[in-house]
Amino acid sequence: MTADLILRGATWLDVDAGTYREGDVRIHDGRFVDVDESRGSGSAEVRELDVAGRFVLPGLIDCHVHVTAHTAALDTLGAESPNYVAMQASRLMGDMLDRGFTTVRDVAGADFGLHDAQREGLLRGPRLFFGGKALSQTGGHADPRGRGESHETGEYTCSHIGRIADGVDAVRHAARDELRKGAHHVKIMAGGGVASPTDRVDSTQYSLEEIAAVVEEAEAANRYVTAHAYTGRSINRALRAGVRGIEHGNLLDDESIELLLEHDAFLTMNLVTYHYLQLEGREFGLSQENWEKVDAVLQGGMAALEKAHRGGVNLCYGSDLLGGMQRHQAQEFAVRADIVPTIDTIRSATTVAARLLQREGELGVIAPGALGDLVVLDRDPLEHVGALADGRPAAVVQGGEVVVDRLG
Numbered sequence: 001m002t003a004d005l006i007l008r009g010a011t012w013l014d015v016d017a018g019t020y021r022e023g024d025v026r027i028h029d030g031r032f033v034d035v036d037e038s039r040g041s042g043s044a045e046v047r048e049l050d051v052a053g054r055f056v057l058p059g060l061i062d063c064h065v066h067v068t069a070h071t072a073a074l075d076t077l078g079a080e081s082p083n084y085v086a087m088q089a090s091r092l093m094g095d096m097l098d099r100g101f102t103t104v105r106d107v108a109g110a111d112f113g114l115h116d117a118q119r120e121g122l123l124r125g126p127r128l129f130f131g132g133k134a135l136s137q138t139g140g141h142a143d144p145r146g147r148g149e150s151h152e153t154g155e156y157t158c159s160h161i162g163r164i165a166d167g168v169d170a171v172r173h174a175a176r177d178e179l180r181k182g183a184h185h186v187k188i189m190a191g192g193g194v195a196s197p198t199d200r201v202d203s204t205q206y207s208l209e210e211i212a213a214v215v216e217e218a219e220a221a222n223r224y225v226t227a228h229a230y231t232g233r234s235i236n237r238a239l240r241a242g243v244r245g246i247e248h249g250n251l252l253d254d255e256s257i258e259l260l261l262e263h264d265a266f267l268t269m270n271l272v273t274y275h276y277l278q279l280e281g282r283e284f285g286l287s288q289e290n291w292e293k294v295d296a297v298l299q300g301g302m303a304a305l306e307k308a309h310r311g312g313v314n315l316c317y318g319s320d321l322l323g324g325m326q327r328h329q330a331q332e333f334a335v336r337a338d339i340v341p342t343i344d345t346i347r348s349a350t351t352v353a354a355r356l357l358q359r360e361g362e363l364g365v366i367a368p369g370a371l372g373d374l375v376v377l378d379r380d381p382l383e384h385v386g387a388l389a390d391g392r393p394a395a396v397v398q399g400g401e402v403v404v405d406r407l408g
């Protein structure tokens with residue numbers, strides 16, 4: 001059994017209330033315990049951290065990452081050795097933990113191998129929720145083939161982030177296959193994207209029948225479907241067909257807001273990635289053609305965030321950064337600060353994210369019984385968003401283990 005951990009003199013954030021509380025925080029056996037009840041429990045070993053004057057938040061959750069995307073040239077990943085990609089993922093996941101992200105949801109690329117490796121302690125990184133390979137139609141957002149390539153797609157090594165499936169029977173099979181491999185959710189490409197060679201951002205992808213079939217399979221397994229979609233047209237038809245999550249949503253419309261509310265669905269935005277794709281995308285391998293798609297989605301994104309926040313949509317924190325741009329992961333806090341109060345972005349990265357992950361009360365909260373994940377900041381993030389956006393917390397605790405210690 002690991003030693004108990006006590007944070008002395010903590011000023012910790014009650015995320016739901018949006019206010020700080022004072023007092024010690026104790027973690028026993030990997031989970032928060034009531035400080036008073038645990039007194040005199042006779043635990044053999046206790047480690048103490050003095051955090052007086054600092055600010056303690058629940059561990060952060062990034063709901064849209066690609067831990068295998070060590071390059072922005074996603075269409076080349078499938079040609080790489082899975083062993084090599086795993087080593088890259090290990091490094092990227094360690095860096096995420098260093099920034100205070102104790103849990104991430106991978107929405108195309110990660111598999112049960114990385115999940116198990118993290119859980120077994122073979123690699124340092126956030127708790128990993130994964131969907132395996134994203135489902136894409138031929139010519140869809142996860143079809144990596146250029147126009148001149150017409151080879152079958154079945155031979156891809158496991159490094160490619162997607163799989164092609166066309167038709168109701170094929171998508172059903174693909175969804176069942178990802179669920180068989182332990183997927184926590186099924187990701188579908190329901191519209192065009194930026195980092196794909198042959199589609200347009202304004203295309204819709206998959207028929208309603210295909211989407212509904214994937215939803216049926218996911219729900220049969222008590223899992224859910226999340227859909228890559230930018231435009232109102234692609235978002236709205238996916239929501240009507242039963243998906244529970246929308247990724248990106250930059251070009252949503254008023255009806256999208258209504259449908260998101262009506263279905264109690266979740267919108268995971270990731271504006272930071274467009275800022276840095278525009279600034280650094282070419283340098284990190286994004287092709288010129290794909291780089292030219294960035295501007296339209298960046299322009300719409302800020303307006304969409306404002307609309308979604310004002311409408312009371314379940315908004316989740318995402319970053320979606322590729323390659324060397326992943327180092328800006330925490331900057332989404334700063335990007336949103338112009339539009340959304342920081343307490344709400346913190347909720348997007350804690351309590352709302354936990355609901356999306358179907359782990360409400362277990363993740364994203366400092367409360368008895370929840371997993372003992374937290375970050376310690378030198379400054380009050382509600383006053384200085386940089387305290388979070390800098391991505392250098394003073395300490396990070398995961399399951400009661402101090403995994404980052406810059407308290408010095």
Ligand SMILES: [Zn+2]
Binds near residue numbers: 064065066107
């Ligand atoms: Zn993505």
